[in-house]
Amino acid sequence: MKRSTVFAVSLAVIILAGCGQTQGSTDPGSLQPSKNAEFEEDDYLEIVDASNLMGMNLLSEISGKGEGDNPFISPVSLYMALSMLYNGAEGDTKDEIAEVLGVKGIEAGNLNQANASLMSILASDTEKIELRIGNSIWLNDSYQFQEQFTASNRDYFNAEIEEIDISDKASAVEINEWVQDATNNKIKKMAEEPLDSNIVAILLNAVYFKGDWQYKFEAGTTKESTFMGEGDKKSTVQMMRLEERIPYLETDSFQAVSLPYGDGEMDMKLFLPRSSSSLKEFRDALNTENWKRWNGEFSSRQGKVLMPKFEMEYEIILNDAMKELGMPSSFNENADFPHIVEGDSELAVTSIAQKTYLDINEEGTEAAAATSISVVDSGDAEPPFTMKIERPFFLAITDVESGAILFMGEIKDLQ
Template sequence: MLKKIIFSLIFFSFILTAVGCGLGTPSDSVISSDVDFGKKDYQKVVSANNQLGLDLLSIAERDQNGNIFISPASLFMALSMVYNGADGTTKEEISEVLKIKGIDTTELNKANASLITSLYQNSKSVQIRIANSIWINEDFHFQPEFSQNTQDYFNAEIEEIDIFDSKSAEMINDWVKKSTNNKIEEIVESPLNPDLVALLINAIYFNGDWKFEFDKKQTKDRTFYLNDGTAKEVPLMSLKENLPYLETEHFQAVSLPYGDEEMSMNVYLPKENTSLAEFEKMMTNSNWEKWNEDFREEEGTVMLPKFKLQYEVLLNETLKGLGMPTAFKKTADFTKMVEESGPLWINSVKQKTYIDVNEKGTEAAAVTSVEMVTESAPANRPFYMEVNRPFFISITDNLTGTILFLGSISNPQEL
């Protein structure tokens, strides 16, 4: 019996496969044919995107159950938009994290447009949507070139918002829900950060039916062994079929295709003599590419857990550790993003993901948000004060200055 196995990397493998086999946008939002880019320009960034995912895997935080489920493609596109507004050291550091040194901004934009357009899928069996949006504080204005590039090459929707209006957060979250088929319902909270200048968001939604569906009658509860040595009962789906298969001294792997094989989920199962942590260290870009070439079709049976997972991570420290600390400082250089002078830096990079694996197929979504802030809000803005924690009060006679009452309210009650 295989023991001490968790499937966080299985989830990760799916996202990498999606990047390599079929990311796109709905037919009504494919990059305009008027935009200049080459059909195969995406080849310049696929390896960089996959490397970003592997880098994230090595240092991203695990959830309370020890799982990781990330979307390197969503983060790559979000940071690519941010890259258009960066300059100097800030730009150099972002290029280091994205692994795009030697690729200028125009080439990067064309590669992203090519990726979205060339890998678009919207068949009966596989649907993928990629959406980008940028929300700017109405007191600020984007540099014309930044605005034009993000609209042309990323098909980004640009919206001005009143950050003190509660409906603004609602609008942003509604966009996220719509872009992920209601699988991710919220990326911002109300009220919005009063120092918010701009919010850049990428959303990816995937829904794919297995080429070979699992028979629901074969799904049975079986023992699943956790990392700490304990066990639990989980529903395992079962499939007997000719499938691309790979086995080494350290792991077994199978590739489960969707639809007409436009995409697939690669499932890697470390052997008993190899821990999942040890296997993750083997996940280099060169190994990933070699393993993909080594799959051979064989007849066999695969048993896969039926599961749903939601994951959320703040990537600030992760991205600083990967080499872009300056972008999170007041000294960051984003002079190519907005017209107004003054400091502008990244306050947070957040990603939320969702996946549902069942007998019919897989549904998955990811949203990445990059919050840009400034040092202080422009003058004459309305303030926002929500008294939602212990507070202090005084009642004073204004003529004499006499204090009549003082109160420290930790737990307000109604009589």
Template structure:
């Protein structure tokens, strides 16, 4: 069973031209992590980049949802965008232009992208001391092939990337990368790469880990098996949690939407439930960045009751077909791709793997994501309203977002919570 980018039922990062060759392993810098700082306002230079991440995230989500309309889907736009930003730093010419277009960067220059990525990462990981939110990057290079030292330095300085030189012809290389991913997702994603060719030039990896307790936990004794209607019309019995309270809520002819906050309420879990008789695909077609921002802006506090499924699942996808559809095809073409910013060798992207995990229960939500990009040489407050009732008993969309910047950490479609 897949995950649709935390959106089930729409429940909604100098040495000039010198090269690195056969360098020893550099010490692993600590990932960006929540250090218990008090929440701060969004740093400068994040708004345009956050908007680009939002646009890219919904476009990527829709590509993946269409590829698996009957399965759960879960994608982390933040993880994929940060990994692609690192690849973008090494791209040139038409390849760089294509990556920028896929990422919806709209004319941002390299310094703006890097400074914005750094500022957004620091903002997210310091947002709420009550929530665990860690973002880590790493760069794994072939010890026998040339990678520009200035590129490596930039990845370390801007993206906090851990760097190591490996012998990709040995199983130990894959094991090392997977161990790093497992550690930085707290065991939730144990592997991200399989066997790597001996002449793999490098692998870029991003990992995101999130664990947040609801601001108001669900009472376990209120959880009981209730009916949930699958997309095919079949009804199953599944545990639904239940709670009453005041929530940010929106209801239209098309859907109900509710926002469930974590911790100090900087981050929240968004659930969008299609109206009875409205298909999830029809609602997903309306899930544009403009509509999303309008819907989030229209949420108003209102008393009511929510019933929400408990669920847990893993999702994985090869992102190359989706990224090709978004206009990045040249980056995957040997002989046409240009990654002259990271190596003197001709090179192209030969893999983009994305894996996610999510668990939603009475206490809160745990979610993790990892993205690996392999680069291969070509040759070598309103008046009181009536209480609402929202029973999430059919496919829905879900998302985890930062309420201040709108940054979309996860978005997915849940069609089967079992």
């Protein structure tokens, strides 16, 4: 059997105990929440496994459904964006979001504290590792946020609160400039021009990571090689080389290696299924129990890693996946978000989207993610339509200004 060289990539964070409680920060992208945020340093333990599991479930759900063949997501980015949205939810909608987040029955205040704790413990800005997480919420200036919604997201998520004129094309530009700044220009666009006139608010999270390998791949040894993808699809790649004593694990199903960044605060774990196995079999076995067990079974071993050097982008609309994972009512007439804006608006989510970026080279790794959640006033909005042109139809090409019909016709047969 030909060896199919497909592998799983995980950017992992080693959570270090003993981080002190934050004194707060107002810097955009800072991992230190406001000094008004009250939380314990280990509150993150309430959500870290849940965030990881949500990511595993999401990866299983979307595999093969996004643009391109390489689904690459940020569980932390999506988790924080949904947590901000949770502050505005009630009833079944709130319960469903909690189910997806893996924290059924949790109060919004406790979820906020856990996220603030996680942001604080992730704080890492050293000479060799840079990690930034930014949150922002953009409000249609025809509406007014409820004070509690604003305060919770500002204090616990360090979210920037901005009012925008939905009808102004510059508003989409402003949102995209925020995304560019938050991701070091790796993700350039999350808002389309013009913005949907029914939008009430857009919730954004952005994550940017840059880390230098603790053990760099050997300069001058990168060589052209073949990457054998699924279905024996061959690609020519630049293959990097590293010989070092590093954490290693092998089972009957896969080989795995841990490549540390900086002084070991973070790492990349690579899982290569055996030629007799597949990524699907690995994905089916991926859960928090196995993840913890595998992490505990790595041991230091001398060896050689040959790894492709590559750069990629990925994007996906997550509406269908989030419905399948358990929160359908957020998107329909049963949506219950009474705690976001003042008044009796009937709010619903119209889009949850994520874009990611990944660059792996001899020096290290650069990665970025942006997640957007668009909330509209469903009471004012007409339901979306579908028009599938699968039978005879009429068409006309016209000049808009004069109204003159340049061409017209009936299309009856496309054989």
